[in-house]
Amino acid sequence: MPKPVMGRTNPKVDFFFEKASPWQESFRALRQIILDTPLTEDLKWGVPCYTLEGKNVVLIHGFKDYCAVLFHKGALLKDPQGVLITQTENVQAARQIRFTALREIHGMESLLKAYIREAIEVEASGQKVAYKKPSEFALPEELIAKLENVPGLQDAFESLTPGRQRAYILYFSAPKQSKTRTSRIETYTQAILQGKGLDD
Template sequence: MPQLDSRIDEYIAKAQPFAQPILLHLREQIHRTCPDVKETIKWGMPHFEYKNEVLCSFAGFKNHCAFTFWKAALMKDTALLQNAREETSMGHLGPIKSIDDLPVRFTTLLQEAMLLNEQGIKLPRKTTSAQKECMLPPEFEQALRKNHRAWEVFDKFSYSHRKEYIEWITEAKTDATRQKRINQAVEWIADGKNRNWKYK
């Protein structure tokens, strides 16, 4: 039996209507290809672990879904490598707006990712942050880019400071709260403040 996490059920139920069948399909394909995969939530988004390491993750946004292979930088597909270098918020498969946007080789890519975990191959330290940061929410990125000072500061933040803001925004329960947090985050970041500046 698949090891399901009810938090992912809730995540999918709250996703945009167009995104729900895509996320359900991705979840089903992951479990079909890797029966021993374990589900969890990290940084507010569904992640899938295999052999005690993250295998992949997906997310639903306002206008598209994104899928990330945790070790895409070590995989053979040139498009994945390019996306990994660019740290794109669209994920390693580009923007997914329907099931038809998924590559026909999706299962093969999953199997390659599984093999990397089975062999215990690790990402180089400098690419680990790039992999994690590729899921920067598009709405947050757009707001940051509109404020030159905020984008400049955020770009120089340590990985942990970036993660704190991303988690705070992605864990918002409603779109209104999410937008409020984005606005507040941009204001604080423009002032050079990290997420927990009030407590320091």
């Protein structure tokens, strides 16, 4: 496999850096920093994603109040400076470094490069994040009720792969309102009975 050329941009990602955004300059600065590594630029989930031999290492994304570099296996990084942030409480592997101004990116350039180098080493070493088992997550009450009241649903749910179970639990648990949680569970009850996952 040929080694990626450092600094090579991917034309299919260019649109992301050209579209109007309050973070446009910041995105471009982050791109240059990441391209100064052996990672390959790609487009995944509509955002720039940087890979090592096809494995996702970091991506760039933006939100209303900040832009960020997300490390796919950030949980395995040492983080001596304490800058890594867990986006939500249910995220297990990924971690972000957030920026609210271009000057912050320039000020943290050497630190960011050090974190990216460590992320590359983690990926190259084959380390894996130890994900929680589905049984370690709290099931929403609405799902418990459904599992108890629909014949065969409990067995069908427990027969799903751990990844599928985890995806359902997180998806069903996310809404704050009970009626929304119930609606999601109703929508996917048949899929669970058929042994299908959230995205099947």
